[in-house]
Every structure is written in C-alpha cells, then in structure tokens.
Amino acid sequence: MVKNTLLIILLISTAMQIQAEPLTVISYGGLHVKAQGEAFYKPFEEQTKIKLLTGEYNGEMAKIRSMVDTKNVSWDVVQVETGDLYRGCSEGLFEQIDWSTLKIDEESDYVDGSLSDCGAGFFIWSIVLAYDTHQFKTPPKDWKDFWDIKKFPGKRALRKSPILALEAALLADGVKPADIYTVLATPEGVDRAFKKLDEIKPYIQWWESGSQPMQWLISGNVVMTSAYNGRVYDAQEEGKPVGIVWNDSFYDMDSFAIVKGTKNKEAAERFITLTMQPENQKIYSEVAGYGFSNKKTAALLDKKTLEHLSTAPEHMENAHKLDPDFWIDHGETLQQRFNIWISE
The missing domain is CATH 3.40.190.10 (Periplasmic binding protein-like II)
Structure with missing residues (x-):
C-alpha cells in the first residue's frame, strides 16, 4: 500500500x-x-x-x-x-x-x-508597394511606376534580397505575371531582371528589417518602397501619410x-x-x-x-503567389549573383 x-x-x-x-x-x-x-x-x-x-x-x-x-x-x-x-x-x-x-x-x-x-x-502576408501620399498628385499604381524615375522622382526602397526584387523587376519590364518564374528560370531571364534593376540601382535604399520601410517613408528618406502590408496598415492606423498599392502585390x-x-x-x-x-x-x-x-x-x-x-478578395484579384519551390531550386545561385551585383 x-x-x-x-x-x-x-x-x-x-x-x-x-x-x-x-x-x-x-x-x-x-x-x-x-x-x-x-x-x-x-x-x-x-x-x-x-x-x-x-x-x-x-x-x-x-x-x-x-x-x-x-x-x-x-x-x-x-x-x-x-x-x-x-x-x-x-x-x-x-x-x-x-x-x-x-x-x-x-x-x-x-x-x-x-x-x-x-x-x-x-x-x-503580402509585399505591397507603399508610397508617401504627400509626394504625388497621381499615386503609383504598379511596379512599372516604381521604376519610373521621371514621373515619380526620388529614392525608393526594396528588400535586400533577390526574392521579390527580381520578380518585381520582370513585372516592370513587361513580363506577364503567369510567366515570371518560367522566365526567371532561364539565364536570359535572370540577365533581364538584373538589367532592369540596373536602371534604378542608384535610387535604391535596401531594407533588411520589416520596420525600416515605413520608418524611411515617414521620415522622407524614400518616396516609395516595397513593404509588408501589416507594417503599412499599422502606419495608416497611426494617421501617417502612407498609401498602399495592392495591384501586383506578392503573397505567401x-x-x-x-x-x-x-x-x-x-x-x-x-x-x-x-x-x-x-x-x-x-x-x-x-x-x-x-x-x-x-x-x-x-x-x-x-x-x-x-x-x-x-x-480580401479585391486584394487577391491582381496579387501573385510567391513560389517557394522556385527559390528552393534557384535561391542559392541567385543569392550569390545578387550579392555580387549589389556590391559592384
């Protein structure tokens, strides 16, 4: 017992x-x-x-x-x-x-x-295009506008990574959304994306943490940026002059x-x-x-x-799914090239 x-x-x-x-x-x-x-x-x-x-x-x-x-x-x-x-x-x-x-x-x-x-x-989450609403009478509407330095002058920011920078570059260069990863899987497609990035390289500030894009946008360091949608939402809730473009966003x-x-x-x-x-x-x-x-x-x-x-259905209508399988297969090679390109 x-x-x-x-x-x-x-x-x-x-x-x-x-x-x-x-x-x-x-x-x-x-x-x-x-x-x-x-x-x-x-x-x-x-x-x-x-x-x-x-x-x-x-x-x-x-x-x-x-x-x-x-x-x-x-x-x-x-x-x-x-x-x-x-x-x-x-x-x-x-x-x-x-x-x-x-x-x-x-x-x-x-x-x-x-x-x-x-x-x-x-x-x-989504990566969207965010912009300073005080800067432009006509707001940007897609990645082509992000690349348009004459119409939308000023510094802009992108995440310091080939992921989404290369996809955005191809969209800005006229590649259809459905063809992004097919094109990017070829040497010619990779060259095309980096050539497009060359056009705005002097105007880019590269962010590494999710908080930086909104900090830079609100402080006036950049006029537009890629950003996580939650960060933009938070800034808007605080009454900051920040606009959001859902068209051509990427989600995962x-x-x-x-x-x-x-x-x-x-x-x-x-x-x-x-x-x-x-x-x-x-x-x-x-x-x-x-x-x-x-x-x-x-x-x-x-x-x-x-x-x-x-x-929201209206946001998903023209949004694009990030392809993790593509980045698993090609990520290491593209990261190496990106690192060399960004240091040049």
Whole structure:
C-alpha cells in the first residue's frame, strides 16, 4: 500500500514537472510580438498553465541547424517563411506534424498550403508597394511606376534580397505575371531582371528589417518602397501619410514549426493547435493587419478590418503567389549573383 502511494506521488510529481516545463517560442519580432502575444501567447498560458518563453530572430536557419546537429535544442517552436520551412523539413530540422491527431478544423477550412508536413501556416502576408501620399498628385499604381524615375522622382526602397526584387523587376519590364518564374528560370531571364534593376540601382535604399520601410517613408528618406502590408496598415492606423498599392502585390504565409529533437513536442503541438483556431487568428488579424489562414476567421471580423487584409478578395484579384519551390531550386545561385551585383 505504501509502495503504491509512493508510486502515485512520484507519478503526480513527474507529471507536474512535465507540465511546468516552459515552452520556448521564437518569432520575427516587431509587430509580430504584440500580435502573437495577444492572439496566442496569453491565451495559451491561460488555457494550459504552461509558461511561455519567447524570443526573436531574423530567420537564421544556421542557428536551428546547429541546435539539431548538436542535439542541444533550446528552441521548441519557431516562426518560418515558406522557403525555410520546406528546406528545413527536407533536411530534418523540423518535426513532422500528424494533423489527424490535432484538434483543428477540416483541411478545406484552411488556405491551401496551411497544413504542411512540418508547418502550421497561421497568417498570410503580402509585399505591397507603399508610397508617401504627400509626394504625388497621381499615386503609383504598379511596379512599372516604381521604376519610373521621371514621373515619380526620388529614392525608393526594396528588400535586400533577390526574392521579390527580381520578380518585381520582370513585372516592370513587361513580363506577364503567369510567366515570371518560367522566365526567371532561364539565364536570359535572370540577365533581364538584373538589367532592369540596373536602371534604378542608384535610387535604391535596401531594407533588411520589416520596420525600416515605413520608418524611411515617414521620415522622407524614400518616396516609395516595397513593404509588408501589416507594417503599412499599422502606419495608416497611426494617421501617417502612407498609401498602399495592392495591384501586383506578392503573397505567401508564415508558419510555426517544431524544432526537431525538442523535449516539449506535446506542448508545442498544443500551441500550434491554438494558433490555427479562427478565434485566435481573428485577434492576430485585428492587431497585426495580416490575413488569416483559417477561412472561418472571416465571419468573425468586421468589414473595416477585412478591407485592410491581404486575404480580401479585391486584394487577391491582381496579387501573385510567391513560389517557394522556385527559390528552393534557384535561391542559392541567385543569392550569390545578387550579392555580387549589389556590391559592384
């Protein structure tokens, strides 16, 4: 009897220790911290009584790779873009997710690609063209205008990456949206994109963090820029003179992935399950201004909020899907050429 009692106490104590083990979630920081805190972090801690340790990074996959290779995993859940998710999944850096065991809605209730082998796509983002409304009587309407220095004089900003810079260059050069990646997959197409970038190279400021485009635009350092739509929404909510062009925007999603070898896999799965619920995604969209992956979220949002999201039908009409498979196949080569070009 005493042995059984001691065994029960030991089991309860072990269970309490397991439950008390903090879960570490790493995101991209900035606006995401506030939105994720309200939509995911606080509700998760309240519902599960599991403490969250949160941190930020800039998407450095080398850190994750080092953790997995050395079996010294200190991060449990990380926010990743689709390209990094696919590469990390194929390299064994992330745990496989068995969606049949998680309490989520039907797969058809989610935007295509949300439920992948290793990731939970929890929001949709867009790269849009943003501009200073004080600068132009007639606002820019597409990437051709972005390249038009005479009609729209002044500095402009692009992300310091070949991703989206090359796609935008081809659109500005007259390539049809449906043909972008076919053209870019050829040596001639790559030459064409870089030649187009040459035209505005002296006028470009290269941003590296999501906060920079709006800072530069509001301060007058640039007159237009590529930017994450959530950042533009946030600036507009603050009453800043910032306009947005949805035409020719590019969209993709960010996902949460579980780092391979985590000791908190069960808690990580519970966290992911919560982030895929429409009630939580509603809060995220309201705070961050980004689109949702669970289609049921739309019915929970007011019309004003929906009009600002990348998932609004009128915004998706002339938007283009970023092709992660293309960048997995060609990204390393194009990054090398981009690095050489930008240093010349």
